[in-house]
Amino acid sequence: MQSIYKDAKYTEVPYEEKLSLFNEVKGDMRYSTELYGCYECGICVAACPSARFYDFSPRVFAQTMAREDVNSFYELLNDNVWDCSQCFSCTCCPRQNNPGGIITIMREVAVNNGLQSAKDALRAYSRIIYKVMTTGTQVSPDMLQPDFFPDWGPDVRDVSLNLDVWRRAIPPETLHTVELAWDVSEKTQLELYMIWKLTGNLEMIENVDEGLYMILEEVMEELLDEHGYDIDDFENILED
Amino acid sequence: MQSKNPIQLNVVNQNLKVKKAVDREFQLPKNPPTKDYRKELFALEAAGEIEIIRVPEPFVEVDTKYGRKKKIPIEHTWHHKSCGQCGHIPGYSTSIYWLNREFGLDYYDPRDQTSCTAWNYYASAASNPAAQAAIACRNFAQAKIDGYFPLIHCGTSYGHYKEVRAQLLHFPELREQVRKILDRLGLPFVFPEEIVHYSEWVHVMRHRIAEKQTRDFSKVTATVHPACHYHKLISEDAIYDRDLYDGQRTAIVTGVVEALGAKVADYSTFHDCCGFGFRHILVSRDFSRSFATIRKIERMKIEADPDVTITHDTGCVTTLDKSQFSTQAHNRKVGIPVISDAQFAALAMGAHPYLVCQLHWHGVDNVPLLELMGIDHEKAWKEFEEVADKLQQDPEAFLTWEDV
Ligand code: SF4
Ligand code: SF4
Numbered sequence: 159m160q161s162i163y164k165d166a167k168y169t170e171v172p173y174e175e176k177l178s179l180f181n182e183v184k185g186d187m188r189y190s191t192e193l194y195g196c197y198e199c200g201i202c203v204a205a206c207p208s209a210r211f212y213d214f215s216p217r218v219f220a221q222t223m224a225r226e227d228v229n230s231f232y233e234l235l236n237d238n239v240w241d242c243s244q245c246f247s248c249t250c251c252p253r254q255n256n257p258g259g260i261i262t263i264m265r266e267v268a269v270n271n272g273l274q275s276a277k278d279a280l281r282a283y284s285r286i287i288y289k290v291m292t293t294g295t296q297v298s299p300d301m302l303q304p305d306f307f308p309d310w311g312p313d314v315r316d317v318s319l320n321l322d323v324w325r326r327a328i329p330p331e332t333l334h335t336v337e338l339a340w341d342v343s344e345k346t347q348l349e350l351y352m353i354w355k356l357t358g359n360l361e362m363i364e365n366v367d368e369g370l371y372m373i374l375e376e377v378m379e380e381l382l383d384e385h386g387y388d389i390d391d392f393e394n395i396l397e398d
Numbered sequence: 399m400q401s402k403n404p405i406q407l408n409v410v411n412q413n414l415k416v417k418k419a420v421d422r423e424f425q426l427p428k429n430p431p432t433k434d435y436r437k438e439l440f441a442l443e444a445a446g447e448i449e450i451i452r453v454p455e456p457f458v459e460v461d462t463k464y465g466r467k468k469k470i471p472i473e474h475t476w477h478h479k480s481c482g483q484c485g486h487i488p489g490y491s492t493s494i495y496w497l498n499r500e501f502g503l504d505y506y507d508p509r510d511q512t513s514c515t516a517w518n519y520y521a522s523a524a525s526n527p528a529a530q531a532a533i534a535c536r537n538f539a540q541a542k543i544d545g546y547f548p549l550i551h552c553g554t555s556y557g558h559y560k561e562v563r564a565q566l567l568h569f570p571e572l573r574e575q576v577r578k579i580l581d582r583l584g585l586p587f588v589f590p591e592e593i594v595h596y597s598e599w600v601h602v603m604r605h606r607i608a609e610k611q612t613r614d615f616s617k618v619t620a621t622v623h624p625a626c627h628y629h630k631l632i633s634e635d636a637i638y639d640r641d642l643y644d645g646q647r648t649a650i651v652t653g654v655v656e657a658l659g660a661k662v663a664d665y666s667t668f669h670d671c672c673g674f675g676f677r678h679i680l681v682s683r684d685f686s687r688s689f690a691t692i693r694k695i696e697r698m699k700i701e702a703d704p705d706v707t708i709t710h711d712t713g714c715v716t717t718l719d720k721s722q723f724s725t726q727a728h729n730r731k732v733g734i735p736v737i738s739d740a741q742f743a744a745l746a747m748g749a750h751p752y753l754v755c756q757l758h759w760h761g762v763d764n765v766p767l768l769e770l771m772g773i774d775h776e777k778a779w780k781e782f783e784e785v786a787d788k789l790q791q792d793p794e795a796f797l798t799w800e801d802v
Contacts, residue, residue: 162420170544182468187527187569187571188565188569189573190569191564197498199669205669207670207671207675207689207693208546208675208685210689210693211551211688211689234640241679243674243675243676243678243685244520244521244672244675244676245627245630245631245674246557246626246627246630246631247624247626247630247669247670247671249630249631249633250630257801258570259657262519262520262523265522265523266523266525266526268523269523269524269570276523279677280522280524282680282681283521283522283677283680283681286518286521286522286680287518287522287524290481290513290515290517291518292517294512294513295481295484295485295512295513296481296482296485296517296518297481297482297485297486297516297517298485298515299486299488301484301485301486307720309683309720309723309724310720310723310724310761311720311723311724311761313758313759313761316758317759322793323786323789323790324758324759324786325488326795326796326797327756327782327785327786327789327796327797328488328489328492328756328791328796328797329492329495329753329797329799329801330481330491330495330497330507330799331507331796332484332508332509333484333488333491333492333509334796339479339480339481339482339483339484339485339513340479340484340509341509341623342509342510342511342512343509343510345510346509346511346512346540347512348514349536349583349585350533352538352579352582352583353532353536353579353583354528356532356578356579356582357525357526357528357532357575357579359524359525359529362524362525362526363524366524375524392582395528395575395578395579395582396526396528396575396639
């Protein structure tokens with residue numbers, strides 16, 4: 159089956175390679191609960207924010223997967239998949255499909271296989287991954303810098319200028335932090351590192367950003383070591 | 399040439415009794431389309447697989463989307479904080495705690511809590527279901543150890559944890575993986591009877607909040623934005639009420655705004671997303687800005703011209719508020735302050751707009767709103783500056799609950 163895209167970008171990629179990734183998506187345990195066929199009614203498209211601003215359609219994802227159109231799948235996997243807002247407005251589907259859920263699985267497959275398109279999509283994002291994996295909180299007050307959020311207006315400048323004092327001027331004790339969203343105990347960070355190791359998350363990062371992987375491994379190894387653990391003892395249990 | 403038997407375009411048979419849409423009565427499905435997750439959770443507990451953390455008494459029962467009942471605890475709550483709220487809109491979490499304190503309720507603000515990490519997951523996919531479920535269950539195990547019931551501050555954590563619940567119920571292999579991980583961590587495999595969002599707590603407390611109201615909100619017109627991960631992602635947990643929108647839209651947020659005497663104004667894109675997009679708000683903000691302002695804020699402005707828009711999730715407050723600054727340059731119709739239901743409720747009960755609600759972290763000018771609420775914002779800001787000056791002189795000092 160030829161891709162539905164006249165301007166398909168990945169015609170040179172061997173079919174077997176595309177098929178193997180397609181099968182990985184279909185083989186995910188969640189897949190059976192995300193797609194039950196498609197009426198092509200477009201209700202999901204009407205609800206979809208990304209469809210209003212990009213050349214993007216949840217219906218195309220549902221149709222492509224249901225028709226097992228491996229070539230179009232590969233185009234979507236390398237391009238459109240990163241336009242989705244993951245809002246799950248498309249769960250209004252009368253067929254009980256979850257196109258956003260299919261996209262979650264596709265993105266995971268793209269990351270696991272270190273696709274160049276996934277690397278490109280995540281390049282600007284690595285400092286966020288670093289933050290959440292090392293601290294246990296995803297964003298922090300010190301991220302509010304005018305050069306990172308120039309479009310958010312002068313209040314970002316005011317926050318960043320007064321950051322230390324303004325953080326201490328908040329009553330809950332857990333919020334007097336600058337580099338973390340709240341004060342996470344060391345014990346809890348340690349448990350989080352163990353989870354990342356046991357579920358092969360560091361290997362996932364290695365596939366898309368080796369530099370980030372090395373920094374993460376070092377930070378985690380240090381804390382584990384301080385508490386008498388050897389990082390290599392936490393094997394990936396998902397490989398069993 | 400005209401056909402002898404033209405096809406009748408008006409196909410409505412006058413003899414058929416067709417009900418007009420306005421006359422139709424909304425009815426709940428006789429049989430809910432989903433299995434009752436509570437029954438499934440208790441069945442797993444009976445089989446010895448997991449332990450269920452019961453909703454503690456006192457609780458209030460509310461109706462959810464398919465007419466089932468959900469228990470919302472009033473106190474003994476373990477506050478599962480939100481990254482974006484604590485990091486970038488700290489008056490949001492502070493207002494939730496302030497309300498609990500004003501009612502003298504027992505709550506716990508843990509340090510042994512991580513993010514649900516779902517913002518990262520929905521943005522980058524750099525994780526997997528086992529890690530996500532293990533992170534959820536680690537937090538729940540800690541809540542159990544601390545002796546409290548988890549109350550989830552973030553709409554995305556709430557949505558994601560419902561998703562984790564659905565996956566744990568559906569896939570025995572996932573339960574097996576999570577069990578192995580928790581065993582290695584030395585933690586029990588527990589799951590709460592209900593995933594409860596703080597805005598559900600605000601909803602069931604709304605009449606008690608109204609009883610303690612010290613500021614008159616009758617001049618305030620508000621629009622409401624419900625969070626996608628609250629009422630779309632695993633929609634059946636969301637609160638619905640036949641007295642609000644005839645039970646056809648979630649009652650969340652609207653219930654408290656009405657109870658506090660403000661006018662709720664409708665607009666045509668109520669159901670639309672805010673445009674947060676997880677990765678978009680951080681690295682592709684052109685999309686978030688456009689969607690938030692063109693599909694949400696501008697529609698509200700044109701159709702309802704509200705004084706404020708009230709929402710109940712981290713990403714929604716951030717996107718709807720911060721997107722408005724730069725779109726002014728494009729002459730879009732913007733300029734609506736955005737705050738959470740918790741901040742709105744706290745302001746109604748007399749909370750300080752800066753020391754408690756921390757409104758200086760918000761982007762859109764909220765001074766006209768404060769004036770409508772009868773708040774002397776100049777005096778309040780002076781009080782905040784005095785506190786800030788004192789803290790500036792003593793790097794070890796910080797504001798305490800007693801101070802506010
Ligand atoms: S709403 Fe469902 S059935 Fe309709 S086009 Fe979208 S995926 Fe297909
Ligand atoms: S989850 Fe993705 S595909 Fe579904 S409505 Fe949201 S943006 Fe569209």
